[in-house]
Amino acid sequence: MAGTLAGLILDLDGLAIDSESTYRAAWRAAAAEMGYRYSDADWAGLLGLSGPDVLAGLANLAGDGFDQARFRQLSGEIWLAQVETDGIAVKPGLPELLEVAQAAGIPYCIATNSRAAAARRSLAYAGLAETFPLLVAVDQVARGKPAPDVYLAAAGRLGLPASACLALEDSPVGVAAAVAAGIRCWLVPSSYPVDALAGRQAERVLSDLREAADFISAARSLPL
Structure with a gap:
């Protein structure tokens, strides 16, 4: 896509x-x-x-x-x-991904099935309390994933149409939510084997966030 x-x-x-x-x-x-x-x-x-x-x-x-x-x-x-x-570990490649996004002028937002207070607490335990000013949580929308609500709200928080956004997800539930919102999605699985349906729904299946950062960096001047 x-x-x-x-x-x-x-x-x-x-x-x-x-x-x-x-x-x-x-x-x-x-x-x-x-x-x-x-x-x-x-x-x-x-x-x-x-x-x-x-x-x-x-x-x-x-x-x-x-x-x-x-x-x-x-x-x-x-x-x-x-x-x-x-504490809570940061997933490999997250710092590189955010660095690439910042360098390219691409804004980012969290879309989570956690409640807002729990999400902010987890980010603090990961040392990322100030990293994500934009966050949409399950208790801020009508329905959680796999419904599209958190993704549609996140696109709105970014001030962008869904079609201009890219979602990064690790679970079948999350991929389904992004796809239902009309947002292309890359799957970075947190468990294996990869769910077959999620693998088909996702535009790419990546090994980690470093790979996502590499793809985005290489595509700055090209359509993804």
Whole structure:
């Protein structure tokens, strides 16, 4: 899909920062403490979903008796203790990607299925508190991903039509949201194997954000 790139929209969890691994670790620990065991396939099926949808998915897998309130509190306590000690890692290539965007005069915005306060907190633990002044979160729109709302709102925040933007995503849910918004999308998977449908929907499947930075840098004067 050719076109001029005027704006960049990035997913947050699993794409810009490695927060998804911290969430999964906390969720696994909380589930184990409550006596539940989930498979890797179970966790993979929750990739990219909003917090309430993750809870609903875990409850559905567990069956009757799953205490969502206790799980939310316990996993939150475990997560906070973990990130206060270890922080959250920035995904490889993010600094290079933002440097290329800034040099090319391409504005960027976060579009996330996290709530705004949680997203800002995660960015702070990653050392990026001031890096993304533009951010659209799931609690600022009517519907979360895979609905297109956060992406349409992010394009609006950039002051651009959807067709002039490029989305970078790591999950099938996120790719579906970007495509539904009419935004071309590059997939940078945070888990393997790559989801077949997401791989077909995405314009490119990349190994990391460095590769995205290289493509954008090479295409500054050319249609992408």
